[in-house]
Amino acid sequence: MSKPQQSISIAGENSLIIYFGDKPSAAIASEIAQAAQRLRETIGQVLIDLVPSYGSLLIIYNPLQTDHHAVRAAIRRALSSLTSEDDQLAGRLVSLPVYYSAESGPDLQALAESAGLTTEQVIAIHQQAEYRVYAIGFAPGFAYLGEVDPRIAAPRLATPRTKVPRGAVAIADRQTAVYPAPSPGGWNLIGLCPEPMFDPEASPSMPVQVGDRVRFTAIDRAQFLALGGEL
Amino acid sequence: MSGLIVIQPGIFSLAQDSGRFGLHSIGLTTGGPMDRNAFRWANRLCDNSQSATAIEVTVGGLVLESTTTTNIAMTGANIPLTINQQAAALWQSHKIIPGDRIELGFAVAGSRGYLAVAGGFQIEPIFNSVSTVPREGLGGTTQDGTPLQAGQILPCQALQHPLDCLSVPSQQRPDYAANQARVRVVLGYQQDAFSEIQKQLFFSSQYTVSDSSDRMGYRLKGPNISPSIDGILSEGICLGAIQVPADGQPIILLNDRQTIGGYPKLGSVLSLDLGKLAQLMPGGTVQFEAISVERAHNLLALDEQRFNNSQLEPANK
Numbered sequence: 347m348s349k350p351q352q353s354i355s356i357a358g359e360n361s362l363i364i365y366f367g368d369k370p371s372a373a374i375a376s377e378i379a380q381a382a383q384r385l386r387e388t389i390g391q392v393l394i395d396l397v398p399s400y401g402s403l404l405i406i407y408n409p410l411q412t413d414h415h416a417v418r419a420a421i422r423r424a425l426s427s428l429t430s431e432d433d434q435l436a437g438r439l440v441s442l443p444v445y446y447s448a449e450s451g452p453d454l455q456a457l458a459e460s461a462g463l464t465t466e467q468v469i470a471i472h473q474q475a476e477y478r479v480y481a482i483g484f485a486p487g488f489a490y491l492g493e494v495d496p497r498i499a500a501p502r503l504a505t506p507r508t509k510v511p512r513g514a515v516a517i518a519d520r521q522t523a524v525y526p527a528p529s530p531g532g533w534n535l536i537g538l539c540p541e542p543m544f545d546p547e548a549s550p551s552m553p554v555q556v557g558d559r560v561r562f563t564a565i566d567r568a569q570f571l572a573l574g575g576e577l
Numbered sequence: 578m579s580g581l582i583v584i585q586p587g588i589f590s591l592a593q594d595s596g597r598f599g600l601h602s603i604g605l606t607t608g609g610p611m612d613r614n615a616f617r618w619a620n621r622l623c624d625n626s627q628s629a630t631a632i633e634v635t636v637g638g639l640v641l642e643s644t645t646t647t648n649i650a651m652t653g654a655n656i657p658l659t660i661n662q663q664a665a666a667l668w669q670s671h672k673i674i675p676g677d678r679i680e681l682g683f684a685v686a687g688s689r690g691y692l693a694v695a696g697g698f699q700i701e702p703i704f705n706s707v708s709t710v711p712r713e714g715l716g717g718t719t720q721d722g723t724p725l726q727a728g729q730i731l732p733c734q735a736l737q738h739p740l741d742c743l744s745v746p747s748q749q750r751p752d753y754a755a756n757q758a759r760v761r762v763v764l765g766y767q768q769d770a771f772s773e774i775q776k777q778l779f780f781s782s783q784y785t786v787s788d789s790s791d792r793m794g795y796r797l798k799g800p801n802i803s804p805s806i807d808g809i810l811s812e813g814i815c816l817g818a819i820q821v822p823a824d825g826q827p828i829i830l831l832n833d834r835q836t837i838g839g840y841p842k843l844g845s846v847l848s849l850d851l852g853k854l855a856q857l858m859p860g861g862t863v864q865f866e867a868i869s870v871e872r873a874h875n876l877l878a879l880d881e882q883r884f885n886n887s888q889l890e891p892a893n894k
Binding site for chain 2: 396527
C-alpha cells in the first residue's frame with residue numbers, strides 16, 4: 347500500500363526519515379505506528395531509535411552495522427506491508443479522567459467566552475472527540491493529541507505561564523495535551539488529569555504511545571481527589 | 578562505599594555515560610558526552626568500557642578528594658589538573674590513594690573535560706543510563722538531572738593496587754587551542770528548501786559560536802540563510818541536525834536536543850566533528866563542508882579502526 351506521497355529522505359549519517367504526508371490524520375498516525383512496529387521486528391538489532399511524529403518517522407540506525415541502502419530496503423518492505431483496513435481501529439483506546447472547572451482550568455472561562463460557548467459546552471465538546479496521539483516530545487511524556495473540534499480551538503496565550511501544573515489539560519490551536527510535569531507553557535488550561543502521564547518508576551512509563559487513541563471523561567472534584575489529584 | 582568526594586562541583590559538572598538510547602518515542606533525549614572522542618579516551622585510559630560513567634566538566638573548577646585507591650584520567654579541554662597541588666598531565670592516567678586531592682583549574686583551550694575513574698563511577702541508572710539531562714530532570718548522581726553538588730560522594734571501586742599509568746599517543750590528542758572547527762555535513766531533511774545560492778553561502782561562510790550555546794544546541798552567528806519555507810510539521814531530530822529558524826541563524830542540535838521540532842533543517846553534522854564543535858568557546862568559529870553519506874559511513878568506520886588500533890603508551894612517570 348506504498349502511497350505516492352510516501353518518501354524517504356536522508357536526515358544524517360545514521361538517520362533516514364520517512365514522510366507519510368504533510369497533513370496529520372488518523373490514517374497517517376496508524377501507518378506510522380505500523381511502520382515503526384515492522385521496522386522494530388525486521389531490523390531492530392541495527393536500530394538505535396525511532397521517532398514517530400505527525401507525518402513522519404525518523405529512523406536512527408547504527409552505521410557501523412549497516413548502511414542507508416540496507417535500511418532503505420527494509421523501509422520499503424515495511425511500507426509495502428502496511429494495511430489500511432484497520433486504520434481506524436489501530437492503536438489502543440485510552441481513557442483519561444479530567445476534572446474540568448474554573449479552579450482546575452484557569453483558562454476555561456475565557457476560552458468559552460471567546461468561542462461564544464458556555465463552559466459546559468466547551469467541556470462537552472472536548473469529551474466528544476476521540477483524539478490520536480500524533481507525537482510525543484517537548485518534554486518527557488508530553489503527548490500531542492489531535493484534533494480538537496474547531497469550535498473550541500484556541501490560540502496560545504500571548505504571555506506563556508512560567509509554571510503550568512502537572513496534569514494540566516490544555517488546548518493550543520487544534521491540539522490538546524496533558525502536561526506530564528510542571529513546566530512553563532502557553533497552552534489554554536481547561537482542567538486537570540489525576541493520572542500520571544510520565545512516571546519513570548512505572549512500566550510502561552507513559553499510558554499512551556504515538557498512534558494510540560485518547561478519550562477524555564469528566565470527573566468531579568471528589569473523584570479527582572480520590573484518584574490522587576492535587577489542587 | 579568508597580569513592581571521590583565532591584569538595585567543589587565546579588561551574589557545571591555532569592555524570593555522563595554514553596547516553597540514553599531507544600527512548601525518543603517517549604520524548605527522552607540522548608544526553609551523553611558532548612565530545613565522545615575525549616570521553617572514550619578517558620575511559621580507555623582507566624581500562625573501562627567505552628560507555629562507563631565519567632564526569633563531563635564544563636570549563637572547570639571541580640575539586641575532589643579520594644577515599645580510595647584507584648586510577649583517574651582527565652582528557653578533553655586543556656583544564657589544568659593538579660593532584661595534591663602537583664601539576665598532573667592530561668590524556669594520561671594517574672594513581673590515586675585515599676586522601677589525595679584532585680583539583681581542576683579553568684579551561685585554557687577547549688571547554689569540556691572528561692574525568693574517568695577505574696571501573697567507572699558506580700551511579701544508579703535511570704531509563705538504562707546515568708547520563709544527566711538537567712532539562713528533563715533525569716539522570717546523574719541523584720537521578721533527577723541535578724549537576725554534581727558539593728558534599729556528594731562519587732562511588733567507585735577500590736583497587737587493591739592502582740594500574741600502571743598510561744598515556745594517549747600525542748598524535749591522537751586533539752588540539753583545541755585555535756578555537757575554530759571545520760565540520761563536515763551530510764545534506765538531508767529539507768535541503769531542497771534551501772536554494773543553491775543559500776547553500777553556497779552557508780558552506781562558504783564563517784560562523785561564530787554565540788553565548789547562548791549549550792548542551793541542547795550550538796547557536797551560530799553569521800550570514801542569514803533563508804529557506805523557502807518557514808516551518809514544517811514537527812518531526813524527529815537526529816544528533817547534529819542543522820536547523821534554521823526564521824531569523825536565518827543556524828542552530829546545531831546536540832546531545833540534549835528536543836526530540837521533535839518544526840524548523841527547516843539543512844542536514845546534519847558528522848558525529849566525528851561534533852566533539853570539535855562542542856569544545857569551541859563562545860566566539861569560536863565554524864566552517865562547514867558538505868560530504869556524501871557514503872563518505873560519512875567510510876569516515877565512521879575508519880575512525881572506529883583508528884581508535885581500536887591505537888595503542889596506549891606507558892606514561893612518562
